[in-house]
Amino acid sequence: MILSQKAADIKPSSTLAITAKAKQMKADGIDVVGFGAGEPDFDTPDHIKAAAVKAMDDGFTKYTPASGIPALKAAICKKLADENGVTYATNQIVVSNGAKHSLTNTFMAILNPSDEVIIPGPFWLSYKQMVKIADGVPVIVRTKKENHYKATIDELEGALTNKTKALLINSPSNPTGMVYTEEELREIADFVVKHNLYVVSDEIYEKLIYGNEKHVSIASFNEEIYKRTIMINGVSKTYAMTGWRIGYAAAPADIAKIMSNIQSHASSNPNSLAQKAALAAISGPQECVQMMKAAFNKRRDYMYERIAKMPYISAIKPQGAFYLFVDLDLALGKSYKDEVIDDANTFAKLILDDQKVAVVPCTDFGYSTHFRLSYASSMENIQKGLDRMEAFLNNLQ
Template identity: 60%
Template sequence: MSLTLSKKASEVKPSSTLAITAKANELKAKGIDVVGFGAGEPDFNTPDNINQAAIKAINEGFTKYTPASGIEELKKAVCKKFKEFNHIEYNTNQVVISNGGKHSLTNIFTAILNPLDEVIIPAPYWLSYPEIVRLSNGVPVFIKGGKEQGYKVSAKQIEEACTDKTKALVLNTPNNPTGMVYLREELEAIAEVVIRKDIYVVADEMYENLIYGDKEHVSIASLNDEIYKRTITCSGVAKSYAMTGWRIGYTGSSVEIAKLMGSVQSHQTSNPNSIAQKATVEALLGNQDTIATMKEEFNKRREYMYDRVCNMPLLHTLEPEGAFYQFIDVSEVLEKEYKGSKIQTTEKLGAILIEDFNVAVIPCADFGFENHIRLSYAISIEKIKKGLDRIEDFLNQLK
C-alpha cells in the first residue's frame, strides 16, 4: 500500500506529560506507591451545587442539541463574569462556548490565522500552544522569559520578535508552567507594543481565579479600547471549578471573530455538551464558597512546597504567584552523578525519579525550557510531603 498520511498530523509531538503519567500509572497498577507531581488538574471533586445543576438538566430533558456556539443563558453568565471579575464588557454575540479551553484556543487560531502567519509564544509555555498553532497552519515564534526576569517576557522582547508576518501574541497569566502573574504595568507596556504593531493578543486566563498573596489578576483586554479590540480573552471552568472532565471553555472577542469561531465550531463539533453548559451556568452564577475553600487549600500547599524546595540542596525556584505549579531550575542537579553516571538531561532526571524513587515530575523541555522541571501541588499535602521527602533523599545521594 502506498497511501500516505497527513504530514501535518504526523508532525504533532505527542504530549510528553502523558508519557510520564503513563509510566506512573503502570507502576501504580503493579501496586507501587507512586507520588504523582504531574497532575494538571485539581484533586477536588466538582462542587455539589454544580453537580446538582447537571442532574436537574438531565431530569428536565435538557439533553438535546443547543445553538452551536452555546446557550444564551450561559453566554449571559459569561458576560456577567467578564464584567464583574475581569472588568471587560462583552455582549453575548461576542462570546463563544466551546468544548474546553483547548478547543477555544483551537477555534481562535483557526479564526485568525492564514498559512504561515506567525504567533509569538513566550517560553516557558503550556506545551499545547505550538502544536495548536501548527495545526492551524501558523508558525510559532518563541521568545524566552528567563529566570532573572521572573520567567516573564518584556514588551521590548515582543517588539523585537515582530515581523511583517506576525499575527498574534499568546499571553498566559497566571502561567502554566511557572505560576507567574503579569503585573498591570507589564501588561500596559505589552499592550502598547501590540497596538503599535497591530497584532492580536490571545489572552489565556484559564487560571485567573487561582492567584495568591497580594497579587491581582489583570486582563489585558480591560486596559483600554484599542487593546480590547485586538484581544481574544479565553478562559474556562476546568481549573477554577474542578471541572476538568466537563469540557467547557469560553472566549470573549470582537463580534467578527466570535462569528467565525461559531461557524467553524458548528461544522466541527456542534454545541458543547448541553448538560455541562447548564452546570457551568451554576458554576459561574452560584455560590462561590467552595471555590474559595479550594483556593485556600492550594495556597497552603503552595506555601509548604515552596518552603521545602527552597531549603533543598541544588534546587532553585521562584515563589509561584498563581495556578498550581512550582517551576524548578535543576541545572545544578544535571551536573551531578547518580549511580556513576552524569544526569545531564531533565528526561533522564525524570526517569530516575520515577523508577528509583517513585516520584513523577514533568521535565520541561517540551514547555520550551531546558533544565527545569514542573511540580504540581494539585495533590494532598500528605502526598506532597512524601514526594518531596523522596526527592530530597535522591538529592542527598548525588555526587
C-alpha cells in the same frame, strides 16, 4: 498511503503521558507519587453536580446552539463585566469543549499559512502545537529567570517580523505560576496596538492567585486593545471541572462568528449537561473556590519552602496557578548510580524509576533544564513525594 505531514508533525502531550504512566503504575500496585496533574484534586462542588443531574432529569439532552446556550453565554458576559471590567455581548462569546478547544478555534480563526504567533517561554506545551495545527508558525521568546520568566518589551520587539499576527500571553502562567502586573500588561497592550497585532490572553488560572497579587484582564484597558483581544477562560481549574470540558472565548464579534462556524462543523455544541453545570458554577455560590484556593496556597508555601532547602535545585515562589517551576541548576552534570543527569528528561526518568516520583520535564515547555511540580495534590502526597525527591538529590554524585 501518504498521511498528513502536518498531523505527523504534531507531538503528543508529554504532561498527559506522564500522568497516564503514573496512574498505570498505581493501578499496578506501585506506590508512586505523581506531581504531573494539571487539575485540582478536589471533587466538583455538589451544587454544580446537582445542576447537571437536574438537567438530565429535565431531558436537557439534545443539541444546543453550536456556540453555547444563551443562558450560559449571558452568565459569562455578566461575569466578565463584574469581575474583569470588560463588556461583551452574547454574540461575542463562544463556549467550547474546554479551553484547549477555545484556543484551537482561535488560532484557526485568525491565522493564515505562515502567520507567526509570538509565544513567551516557558509556555504550556500545547500552545505551540495548536498554532501549527492552524498552519501558523510559533515563535518562541525565551524569557529570563531574573525577570521571573516574564517577557519584556525588548524581547517581544526582537521577535517581531512582517509575518507576526498575534502574541499569546498566559497569566497566571503554566508552568511558572508567575503573574503579569498591571503595569507590565499595559506595556504589552501598547506593543500590541502599536504593531496592530492580536493578543490571545489565556486567563484560565485567574482565580488562583495568592498573596497581594491581582489578576488584570488586558482587554480592560481601552477600546484599541479590547478590539484586538481574544480572551480565553473556562471552568476546569477554578471549579474542579476538568472532565466536564467547558471553556470559552470572548472576542470581537467577527472573530467569534468564525470560531462558531468552525466549531459547528468540527464538534457541534459542547455537552449540554456540562453547559448547565458550568452555568451553576459561574452564577452560583463561590465559597468553594475560596476553599480550594486556601488549600492550594498552603500547599504552595510548603512545597516552595521544602524545595528551597534542597541541594542542587531552585525555584521562584509562584504567584498563581498550582505549579512550581524548578531549575535543575547544579544538578546538571551530577550522576545517580552512574547515570549522568544532562537534562530534565533524564532527571524525570531516574527519579520515577528509582524513587517512584513522577515529575514533568519541561523540555516541551521550551526549557530542557527545568521540571514542573504540581501541588494540586494532597498534602500527604506532597510530603511523601518531596521526602523521596530530597533523598534522591542527596545521593547525587
